[in-house]
Every structure is written in structure tokens, then in C-alpha cells.
Amino acid sequence: MSALRQLRNSLFAGLKPVSGPTGNYLHAHQSLSVVFGMALTATLLPFIILLPPFSGFATQPDWVQGFASAGIFVLLALGLNVVVGLAGLLDLGYAAFFAIGAYSYAYGASPFSGVHLPFWPLLLVGALVAAVFGLLLGAPTLRLRGDYLAIVTLGFGEIVPVVFRNANTYTNGINGIGGMYRPALPVYGTFLGLDPVPYYITVVALVTVAMILLYRIQDSRLGRAWMAIREDELAAASMGINTVTTKLLAFAIGASTAGLAGVFYASKVTIISPDSFLFAVSFTILAMVVLGGMGNVWGVAAGAFVVYEIQSEFLKQLNGFVATLGLPAVNIGFLTIDISKVDFLQYQFLLYGLALVGMMLLRPEGLFPSRRRQAELHDADDADAANQELVEA
Amino acid sequence: MDVGTLTQQIVNALTLGAIYALIALGYTMVYGIIELINFAHGDVFMVGSFVSLWLLADFLGFRGPINNPLQLVGILVFAFVFSMGVMGVVGVLIERFAYRRLRNAPRLAPLITAIGVSFILQNVIQIWRGPAQLNSPQLIDVQAGFYLGSAFVHWISIFVITLAIGLMIGLQLFVSKTRMGRAMRSTALDREAAQLMGVDINTTIAVTFFIGSALAGAAGVVQGLYYGYTFFQIGFQAGLKAFTAAVLGGIGNTTGAALGGFTIGFIEVFASQAGYTSWSEAIVFTILILVLVFRPTGLLGQRVVERA
Numbered sequence: 001m002s003a004l005r006q007l008r009n010s011l012f013a014g015l016k017p018v019s020g021p022t023g024n025y026l027h028a029h030q031s032l033s034v035v036f037g038m039a040l041t042a043t044l045l046p047f048i049i050l051l052p053p054f055s056g057f058a059t060q061p062d063w064v065q066g067f068a069s070a071g072i073f074v075l076l077a078l079g080l081n082v083v084v085g086l087a088g089l090l091d092l093g094y095a096a097f098f099a100i101g102a103y104s105y106a107y108g109a110s111p112f113s114g115v116h117l118p119f120w121p122l123l124l125v126g127a128l129v130a131a132v133f134g135l136l137l138g139a140p141t142l143r144l145r146g147d148y149l150a151i152v153t154l155g156f157g158e159i160v161p162v163v164f165r166n167a168n169t170y171t172n173g174i175n176g177i178g179g180m181y182r183p184a185l186p187v188y189g190t191f192l193g194l195d196p197v198p199y200y201i202t203v204v205a206l207v208t209v210a211m212i213l214l215y216r217i218q219d220s221r222l223g224r225a226w227m228a229i230r231e232d233e234l235a236a237a238s239m240g241i242n243t244v245t246t247k248l249l250a251f252a253i254g255a256s257t258a259g260l261a262g263v264f265y266a267s268k269v270t271i272i273s274p275d276s277f278l279f280a281v282s283f284t285i286l287a288m289v290v291l292g293g294m295g296n297v298w299g300v301a302a303g304a305f306v307v308y309e310i311q312s313e314f315l316k317q318l319n320g321f322v323a324t325l326g327l328p329a330v331n332i333g334f335l336t337i338d339i340s341k342v343d344f345l346q347y348q349f350l351l352y353g354l355a356l357v358g359m360m361l362l363r364p365e366g367l368f369p370s371r372r373r374q375a376e377l378h379d380a381d382d383a384d385a386a387n388q389e390l391v392e393a
Numbered sequence: 394m395d396v397g398t399l400t401q402q403i404v405n406a407l408t409l410g411a412i413y414a415l416i417a418l419g420y421t422m423v424y425g426i427i428e429l430i431n432f433a434h435g436d437v438f439m440v441g442s443f444v445s446l447w448l449l450a451d452f453l454g455f456r457g458p459i460n461n462p463l464q465l466v467g468i469l470v471f472a473f474v475f476s477m478g479v480m481g482v483v484g485v486l487i488e489r490f491a492y493r494r495l496r497n498a499p500r501l502a503p504l505i506t507a508i509g510v511s512f513i514l515q516n517v518i519q520i521w522r523g524p525a526q527l528n529s530p531q532l533i534d535v536q537a538g539f540y541l542g543s544a545f546v547h548w549i550s551i552f553v554i555t556l557a558i559g560l561m562i563g564l565q566l567f568v569s570k571t572r573m574g575r576a577m578r579s580t581a582l583d584r585e586a587a588q589l590m591g592v593d594i595n596t597t598i599a600v601t602f603f604i605g606s607a608l609a610g611a612a613g614v615v616q617g618l619y620y621g622y623t624f625f626q627i628g629f630q631a632g633l634k635a636f637t638a639a640v641l642g643g644i645g646n647t648t649g650a651a652l653g654g655f656t657i658g659f660i661e662v663f664a665s666q667a668g669y670t671s672w673s674e675a676i677v678f679t680i681l682i683l684v685l686v687f688r689p690t691g692l693l694g695q696r697v698v699e700r701a
Binding site: 283 | 517
């Protein structure tokens with residue numbers, strides 16, 4: 001029995017982190033369990049969808065195409081999790097870094113710039129450029145209190161698309177940049193637009209690497225410093241943590257993950273425009289992180305994947321399904337509800353909004369919580385209000 | 394720029410500024426009392442414009458200007474009272490169901506909830522009235538006006554500016570002279586101590602939300618009268634600009650919010666005049682970032698709030 005538990009613990013250390021006040025003793029095995037877990041998930045997914053009811057929704061290549069896109073959002077959510085989940089900083093302009101990564105690729109590999117650099121090094125370049133912008137934004141603003149930071153990042157997230165839209169000469173304005181060169185591998189050759197498999201494998205590899213790195217950072221001195229700041233910035237500072245540098249690193253690492261996702265996104269869709277990076281994208285990623293469970297790497301990844309699939313597949317299916325039921329229209333006085341004509345895709349953001357409010361009120365730690373975060377968030381429930389106030393003041 | 398254009402643009406700036414100031418007051422009041430950036434406030438303004446659209450166009454059946462002055466005044470008073478009342482109640486409901494439980498939760502929680510509420514409001518309106526831009530009846534003839542020197546000044550601008558200043562003076566009197574106003578100020582200063590002195594915190598905060606949201610509702614009616622259209626996404630931009638105004642004036646300070654609103658109005662109008670219309674948002678947000686970095690207390694703010 002105990003051997004079984006040991007096996008489970010070492011294989012699924014990531015799924016059920018054993019973290020307490022003294023830290024996580026299992027992280028030596030975590031990299032291995034991430035590789036194993038991701039390989040298993042990535043291998044099974046394309047076959048699970050051959051089973052009903054999933055098989056009825058879309059063909060296998062379409063599903064895999066969707067999974068490759070879902071991977072982009074998993075990457076984005078993992079990056080935002082560093083900023084929001086670990087360091088406790090609310091970044092509402094996260095899509096800006098995604099845009100910066102995507103435009104980096106457009107400058108490095110498209111007819112628009114006349115340059116054709118290979119995809120793989122550009123991944124790093126995109127991550128680096130986004131990180132630099134993260135530092136540029138963070139350096140002056142991270143001294144601000146948390147809620148001001150949220151507004152500043154929101155403003156930044158608005159400015160970046162405006163700049164890309166208006167600086168016509170450099171960005172081709174509202175039309176965006178198209179005809180991006182696709183990635184290539186030495187033996188395999190150039191990726192084809194219609195074949196989702198190489199993109200799928202690439203994104204799985206990227207997510208795996210990102211998860212391993214993020215787990216290792218999370219369990220390092222830096223990760224512990226983030227959590228200390230999140231829990232009590234004043235106490236963290238008096239323990240000798242340089243709060244500005246630490247927060248800056250969270251910002252830069254979060255931004256670089258978005259940059260990475262941006263490069264991959266640009267290489268996959270091959271056309272980008274400023275309108276693909278509006279606030280709705282930042283909001284969607286935030287909803288993924290909150291739903292998944294702020295601070296838990298696997299939880300956030302799962303949250304992002306599930307939310308993406310719900311928005312891209314299930315709402316569409318729901319439309320068709322409800323239409324076939326042929327429910328009669330209901331008439332309540334001045335209001336007519338005809339459920340068979342409802343377009344559920346329209347309700348996507350309403351659902352996110354309800355989910356955010358509901359989660360915050362009922363289960364702030366998310367669906368797959370990080371144990372430490374859970375303890376923190378429920379602290380307030382137990383302590384009486386007056387005490388809490390005194391602690392804050 | 395000749396004198397005529399300059400005068401006209403100043404009037405335009407004051408009108409735009411008056412709308413921003415009305416919205417900014419709600420941000421500043423809520424922030425002053427519970428230190429929450431109410432992201433949903435811009436959308437409360439948006440919903441207000443739809444409530445007034447429904448009342449005037451769908452319920453009362455108006456399509457254009459009303460020429461009978463007595464009828465015009467009556468309808469306007471009714472429209473403002475109705476929209477402000479409805480939005481006040483909406484604001485109180487938002488506070489009651491979305492924010493009250495999180496008053497002692499970690500900071501991140503109410504902020505995320507506020508963003509959620511913002512999206513809920515936007516989408517409820519989108520589902521109710523569709524995603525298209527809708528025309529609102531402009532009860533006051535927008536062409537009518539008078540010459541001030543060589544500048545043509547529209548009556549509607551005079552109306553909007555007067556209304557906003559009137560509401561601001563009313564708010565100022567309420568906050569400084571009444572018992573409830575005193576309760577609001579003491580709650581903002583120190584919630585604990587106020588409670589010990591017998592102030593009903595929950596009622597006070599609810600009243601604050603009512604007034605802030607009612608002012609946004611008034612701005613919503615103005616949106617319809619002045620621009621003649623509304624749209625389910627106008628709240629986002631307007632909210633961000635009004636928030637910038639509140640921060641610029643010194644958040645928590647009602648006079649500052651008014652001053653900030655007019656300043657943003659001037660910046661936006663004169664940026665457009667100089668030919669940078671499509672950059673005006675970027676300019677406003679750059680100002681926001683600069684103010685937050687170099688003078689986080691704003692123009693009139695005195696409180697240096699830095700709590701862990």
C-alpha cells in the first residue's frame with residue numbers, strides 16, 4: 001500500500017503538490033512527472049476524441065488543430081499564473097505581451113519585413129523582447145500598490161494595440177501583417193498549414209518545457225519570495241526580500257511566456273492584426289487562471305485547456321444540439337424566450353464574468369487549488385473582521 | 394487656431410469633461426470609502442445610457458427634439474430621475490451581492506470580481522439590445538445655439554455643463570453638510586472607528602454606491618442626449634478615461650475628480666484638434682501611467698495611502 005502511494009506521489013507529484021510551510025520535498029521528481037504527465041496526456045488526447053460524444057463534434061484533424069490552439073492559451077495561462085497566482089499582482093494587460101511576441105515573429109519572418117529568420121531562435125527572441133517590455137512597464141510601476149498596478153497594466157494593454165494600429169509604416173496598421181513563414185525542422189521540412197500534427201507536437205513540447213521551468217522556479221528561493229510577497233509584502237520586505245526586484249522578475253518571466261506563446265501563435269495562424277490582442281484576450285486568460293486555481297501549475301494548465309475547449313467546441317455544439325431538440329418558444333409577458341434560436345457563443349463572455357464572480361465568492365482558490373493558496377484565501381473567513389482590519393493597518 | 398475655434402473647442406472640452414467628471418465621481422467615492430477600484434463603474438454608465446434609451450425611445454416613443462419647452466423640461470427631469478434611480482439601485486445590488494462578502498478578503502479577490510461584474514453587465518446589455526450601435530433620441534435640438542463672439546455655442550453643451558456642475562455642487566453639499574455625508578467621510582477615514590461611534594457601515598457604503606452609480610446614470614442620459622447613440626461597449630473606454638480623471642485629481646477627493654474630468658476633456662479635445670484623434674486614448678493612458686508613477690496622490694490628493 002505504501003509503495004503504491006510512493007509511486008503515485010512520485011509520478012503525480014505535480015497533480016497533488018505536497019507543500020507545507022517547509023516547502024516541497026518532492027520537487028526532485030517533479031520534472032520527470034511533468035514530462036510523463038504531458039506525454040501521457042498528449043498521446044491520449046487525439047484518441048479520446050475518437051470516442052463518442054466527442055467524435056461527433058469534429059474530425060480528428062480538426063480536434064488536433066484545436067488542441068494546438070488550446071496549447072497557446074495554456075502557455076499564456078501558465079505565464080499569467082506567475083504574475084497573478086504566485087506573486088499576487090493583477091496584470092490586466094497581459095495580451096499586450098502576447099502581441100509583442102507575435103509582432104516580433106512578424107518582423108523576424110515575414111515578407112513584410114523582408115527578413116526570414118528560422119522559427120526556433122525567434123521563439124527565444126520573442127520571449128526576450130516581451131520580457132524587456134515587461135521590465136520597461138514594471139520598473140516604474142511596480143512600486144505602486146496592487147490595485148493601481150492593475151489599472152496601469154490595463155492602460156498598457158490598451159495602448160499596445162493602439163500603437164500597432166496607428167503606426168502604419170511599421171506595422172501595416174489595422175490590416176495587420178500576413179504571410180508569415182511557417183516553422184521548419186531540418187529533416188522534416190517546413191510545417192504545412194493543413195497538417196496540425198507538427199504544431200501540436202511543438203506546442204506540447206513548449207508547454208512541457210514551460211511547466212518544468214515554472215515548477216523549478218516556484219520551488220526555488222525566488223518562488224518562495226513571490227509567495228511571501230503575495231501573503232504579506234511588508235513582512236516579506238522586513239525579512240530582507242527586495243520586493244521591487246522580485247516583483248519585476250515575476251513580471252518579466254510572465255511576459256516572456258506570453259512572448260513565447262505570441263511567436264508560436266503568429267507562426268501558426270500566419271496573419272496577425274492588432275485586433276487579435278484586445279482586452280477580451282487578457283480577460284479570457286485571467287478567467288482561465290482563476291478557474292484553474294491561482295498558483296497551481298497543473299490546475300491553471302487544465303483550466304486553460306478546459307475553458308478553451310468549452311469556448312471553441314462545446315458552445316458551438318450546444319447550439320446545434322439545442323436546435324435539434326426543437327423546444328417551443330416560451331412567452332413570458334413582454335419577453336419571448338426561444339431557446340432553440342439562442343446563440344450560445346454569444347454568451348461566452350457572460351459565462352466568464354459569472355464564473356469569475358462566482359469563483360471569487362464561493363471558491364476563490366479555483367477548481368484545482370494550490371494548497372497554500374487555499375489556506376491563505378480562507379484565512380479571512382475564520383478571522384473576525386476586526387482582527388483582519390488590525391492586521392492590515 | 395482663431396478665437397472662434399478656440400472658444401468652440403473650449404466649450405466642447407468642458408462638455409466632454411463634464412461627462413467624464415460625472416463618471417469619475419463614482420470611482421473616487423467608492424475608492425475613498427472601501428478602497429476598491431470598481432471596474433464595473435464604466436459599465437454602470439453604459440447601462441444608464443440604455444435605461445434612458447429604453448425610457449425615451451421605447452416606452453415614451455420619442456424620436457427627435459421636443460419643441461415645447463415646458464414638456465421638454467418635464468421629460469428631462471423625469472428621464473434623469475428615472476435613470477439615476479434605476480442605476481443607483483443597480484449599484485447597490487452590485488455592492489450587496491458581489492463586493493460586500495469580499496470586504497475583508499485579499500485585495501485581488503474584489504478586483505477580479507469587479508472585472509467579472511463589468512463583463513456581466515456588458516453581455517446582459519448585448520443580449521438584451523444586440524451588439525449594434527443604437528440611436529438615442531436627442532430631446533434637445535443639437536443644432537440650436539447662439540453666437541458668442543464668432544463662436545457658435547450649442548444649447549446642449551450649456552445644458553450638460555450646467556447639469557454636471559449642479560450635480561457636483563449638490564454632492565459636495567450632501568457630503569459636507571448632512572449626517573449621512575459625515576458618516577461617509579468618517580467611514581472613509583477609519584471604518585473601525587466610525588463603527589465604534591455608531592455609524593452603520595453597511596448602509597453608509599450602500600448609500601455611497603447609490604450616489605456614485607446614480608451620477609453615472611445621469612452621465613448615461615447625457616451620453617444619449619449629447620451624442621445621440623449608445624453601444625454596449627462604450628463603458629470600457631469611458632470608464633478608463635474617467636478613472637484616469639479620478640486618479641489625476643487625487644483619488645478619494647470629489648473636487649479632484651471634477652477637476653481631473655475637465656482636464657481629461659481638454660486633453661482629449663485638443664489632441665483631436667491637433668490631428669491626433671486616433672492617438673487620444675494612448676495619450677490619456679500615458680498620462681495615467683505618468684501620474685501614477687510621479688504623483689500617485691494626484692493634483693489635489695493629500696492622503697498618501699501605502700498599506701501592505
